[in-house]
Amino acid sequence: MRREAIWTEKYRPRKLEEVSGQEAIIRNLQSYVKKRNLPHLIFSGPAGVGKTAAAVAMAREFYDDTWAENFTELNASDERGIEVVRNTIKNFARTMPIGDAAFKIIFLDEADALTDAAQSALRRTMERYSGTCRFVLSCNYSSKIIEPIQSRCSVYRFKSLSYDAIASRAKYIADMEGLTLSEDALRAINYVSMGDMRRAINALQSAAVLSNEIKPEMIYEITATARPDEIEALIETAM
Ligand SMILES: Nc1ncnc2c1ncn2[C@@H]1O[C@H](COP(=O)(O)OP(=O)(O)O)[C@@H](O)[C@H]1O
Ligand SMILES: [Mg+2]
Structure with missing residues (x-):
């Protein structure tokens, strides 16, 4: 498996400037x-x-x-x-x-x-x-x-995170992981995250298990069929 760690841990900010929003x-x-x-x-x-x-x-x-x-x-x-x-x-x-x-x-x-x-x-x-x-x-x-x-x-x-805050971190992680992330997919991630970065990153990682090319449908499908804790379990079993 190419996924070696839970991304919320892997991409936990190491410097204050990495904290988005x-x-x-x-x-x-x-x-x-x-x-x-x-x-x-x-x-x-x-x-x-x-x-x-x-x-x-x-x-x-x-x-x-x-x-x-x-x-x-x-x-x-x-x-x-x-x-x-x-x-x-x-x-x-x-x-x-x-x-x-x-x-x-x-x-x-x-x-x-x-x-x-x-x-x-x-x-x-x-x-x-x-x-x-x-x-x-x-x-x-x-x-x-x-x-x-x-x-x-x-x-x-601390405020619930804005689209810009979620999108900039999701883009950064997608870059690091070699994923393509369309504007539509970013909007989907933002929508399902409800301002929660942990949810956003988990949605991105679980979609990345399916393909390197992240599509909005993948994001909606995963989050429509699984609760956030189930998504985390899903990522773990895929590793
Ligand atoms: N503002 C943010 N900028 C970048 N990453 C974040 C941000 N908020 C949360 N995360 C990511 O989500 C994970 C969980 O966030 P955390 O700081 O534990 O949330 P809280 O303590 O507010 O519940 C972190 O490990 C990090 O990967
Ligand atoms: Mg906390």
């Missing part, structure tokens, strides 16, 4: 990197628009080759519970940053899944470690984050 947010994140300083952040918005991607790309730029040691990604809705999340945060936060970094970065996905009590505990943890750690909390709705946390964070609202 979200220009105003990205400019701010770039200026944090430049100034070597960072407040706590809240990234809110729908799925698949680059919240995790932006956090990872920012960490890569911040730390260069020590990014993996100084950055960690956790899911707040971890079914093992908030205690596991807090212990993981404590273990990560209590050791010094590696290299010349002044702080580490903790990315906490689905922070709005936490109960208010768990968020209060999180707030205390954030305060306790704010000397050596910055938190980036990701959520669908910032209104579900308790006020005492919100007031300690800069809030960035």
